[in-house]
Amino acid sequence: MGQISREKAFRSFGGMLEVFDHESHACQCTMRFAVFTPPQAEHGAVPVLWWLSGLTCTWANAAEKSGIQRYAAEHGLMVIFPDTSPRGDGVANDEAYDLGQGAGFYINATQEPWAPHFQMEEYVVNELCSVVRDNLHMADMERQGISGHSMGGHGALTLHLKHPERYKSVSAFSPIVNPADTPWGEKCFAAYLGDDREAWKDHDTISLVKRQPTNAQLLIDVGADDEFEDPYLMSSRIIDACADAGQSLAHNVRDGYDHSYYFVSSFMGTHMAHHAAILNSK
Amino acid sequence: MGQISREKAFRSFGGMLEVFDHESHACQCTMRFAVFTPPQAEHGAVPVLWWLSGLTCTWANAAEKSGIQRYAAEHGLMVIFPDTSPRGDGVANDEAYDLGQGAGFYINATQEPWAPHFQMEEYVVNELCSVVRDNLHMADMERQGISGHSMGGHGALTLHLKHPERYKSVSAFSPIVNPADTPWGEKCFAAYLGDDREAWKDHDTISLVKRQPTNAQLLIDVGADDEFEDPYLMSSRIIDACADAGQSLAHNVRDGYDHSYYFVSSFMGTHMAHHAAILNSK
Numbered sequence: 001m002g003q004i005s006r007e008k009a010f011r012s013f014g015g016m017l018e019v020f021d022h023e024s025h026a027c028q029c030t031m032r033f034a035v036f037t038p039p040q041a042e043h044g045a046v047p048v049l050w051w052l053s054g055l056t057c058t059w060a061n062a063a064e065k066s067g068i069q070r071y072a073a074e075h076g077l078m079v080i081f082p083d084t085s086p087r088g089d090g091v092a093n094d095e096a097y098d099l100g101q102g103a104g105f106y107i108n109a110t111q112e113p114w115a116p117h118f119q120m121e122e123y124v125v126n127e128l129c130s131v132v133r134d135n136l137h138m139a140d141m142e143r144q145g146i147s148g149h150s151m152g153g154h155g156a157l158t159l160h161l162k163h164p165e166r167y168k169s170v171s172a173f174s175p176i177v178n179p180a181d182t183p184w185g186e187k188c189f190a191a192y193l194g195d196d197r198e199a200w201k202d203h204d205t206i207s208l209v210k211r212q213p214t215n216a217q218l219l220i221d222v223g224a225d226d227e228f229e230d231p232y233l234m235s236s237r238i239i240d241a242c243a244d245a246g247q248s249l250a251h252n253v254r255d256g257y258d259h260s261y262y263f264v265s266s267f268m269g270t271h272m273a274h275h276a277a278i279l280n281s282k
Numbered sequence: 283m284g285q286i287s288r289e290k291a292f293r294s295f296g297g298m299l300e301v302f303d304h305e306s307h308a309c310q311c312t313m314r315f316a317v318f319t320p321p322q323a324e325h326g327a328v329p330v331l332w333w334l335s336g337l338t339c340t341w342a343n344a345a346e347k348s349g350i351q352r353y354a355a356e357h358g359l360m361v362i363f364p365d366t367s368p369r370g371d372g373v374a375n376d377e378a379y380d381l382g383q384g385a386g387f388y389i390n391a392t393q394e395p396w397a398p399h400f401q402m403e404e405y406v407v408n409e410l411c412s413v414v415r416d417n418l419h420m421a422d423m424e425r426q427g428i429s430g431h432s433m434g435g436h437g438a439l440t441l442h443l444k445h446p447e448r449y450k451s452v453s454a455f456s457p458i459v460n461p462a463d464t465p466w467g468e469k470c471f472a473a474y475l476g477d478d479r480e481a482w483k484d485h486d487t488i489s490l491v492k493r494q495p496t497n498a499q500l501l502i503d504v505g506a507d508d509e510f511e512d513p514y515l516m517s518s519r520i521i522d523a524c525a526d527a528g529q530s531l532a533h534n535v536r537d538g539y540d541h542s543y544y545f546v547s548s549f550m551g552t553h554m555a556h557h558a559a560i561l562n563s564k
Contacts, residue, residue, distance in 0.1 A: 011538035013548045064543070067349050256293035261346070266295045
């Protein structure tokens with residue numbers, strides 16, 4: 001338990017990007033994740049930023065395309081890139097890109113055939129957190145933040161709202177903010193959690209903001225030309241929800257940008273500055 | 283002739299990344315290329331930097347992974363990303379990754395079955411240059427630079443050495459500097475140019491530097507742990523060749539870095555500053 005094996009390593013922006021495999025108890029399969037360790041970790045513990053990716057992604061999408069390492073190296077943040085679901089021949093799957101492997105939605109499935117492996121909330125919040133603490137000694141687990149894209153934006157926002165003391169800074173690109181009431185979320189929540197729509201609200205940013213706002217500012221960027229905004233993201237619903245609940249929000253709609261990593265990379269610098277300002281001041 | 287059709291477009295770092303198809307006379311097939319236009323082009327003509335990619339790549343590798351748009355937007359440089367070869371069902375190919383489609387080597391083939399389509403030097407230097415001039419009116423063709431990675435580093439160095447008045451700034455990541463005497467180049471030069479090794483020297487950086495050094499500084503970065511350095515790149519041979527020929531050279535060997543875009547992206551900022559300093563002062 002807790003042992004990791006290094007599968008790949010790349011020097012990047014003066015730090016190291018490493019890819020590890022480990023046997024996951026929560027997901028009952030081998031899980032792969034990546035870690036970027038900034039050069040500042042040579043001199044002491046550094047804050048930890050969790051990056052949660054979107055549908056169909058692995059650790060690689062953000063590490064290759066988002067430009068995050070440059071800013072992590074500037075600000076001295078470690079970045080953890082979990083996978084987006086359990087994987088493997090023995091793991092349930094679906095032909096669709098938006099259900100099953102690659103579409104874990106950062107929740108714990110209660111329904112068959114998903115429940116035995118699809119425990120991504122438990123995996124990210126508890127198991128992988130312990131694995132990082134036990135194996136990456138320069139990770140300062142008292143200073144954690146969380147961000148992500150699309151389905152991973154949903155993950156970042158909901159995990160922060162559920163665990164505000166854990167994830168002290170939070171941001172999201174193009175997030176699915178209302179999965180309990182939009183197609184991607186409805187499909188996966190029905191499959192993973194069953195038909196009780198009331199239970200879905202425990203994993204829905206709009207519902208969570210209204211129920212349990214936090215003291216943090218939610219930083220959200222969305223492309224004005226995001227091809228998934230309506231009906232999949234409906235990210236503008238976050239504006240009224242935060243206003244009603246008294247949740248601090250910085251919500252930027254970026255002219256001309258779409259849903260891709262070309263958009264994410266363009267504003268990664270401002271998100272990383274947001275996280276660094278909070279995490280480096282603790 | 284000269285007409286281009288826009289297939290994709292992405293807003294990126296305040297500029298636009300666009301992907302075009304056009305019918306190539308030189309390559310006798312449909313060719314695809316990408317262009318990043320920086321925000322400064324809204325206010326006037328901007329310099330043009332050619333990015334030549336390596337084996338197996340298309341326009342997409344650098345646009346997605348190198349981080350080049352960020353620096354192009356900072357410095358106000360247009361970037362052109364040509365493909366690495368002609369492509370299509372009617373185009374000769376080979377099962378190997380290092381011959382045929384994806385491996386054009388930026389030379390003009392004289393041998394069958396390659397000669398009808400593999401005219402990449404003619405394509406990049408003349409045809410695509412005209413296409414850019416005719417269609418992208420903010421491209422200042424009096425201020426051009428060239429860079430690339432691996433096979434594209436070979437392309438950048440050789441095309442600069444052949445056309446120093448055209449490509450006023452030049453740099454290369456992990457370049458194949460001596461293709462006439464290393465395995466990748468020997469394989470492709472034999473196939474495309476035939477068995478006369480003397481003729482290969484017209485497309486070999488080491489030979490060209492000795493024969494016709496330029497007034498520009500060659501900026502070259504190589505990873506100290508590049509897995510292809512020996513025997514494929516042999517990039518260190520450039521040091522003595524430049525010293526002997528009086529060619530100005532800045533040659534950086536970067537500790538711990540490999541051949542990947544994790545390396546390229548880490549030093550893209552210094553290369554773009556190099557090009558901008560030359561091209562923006564003209």
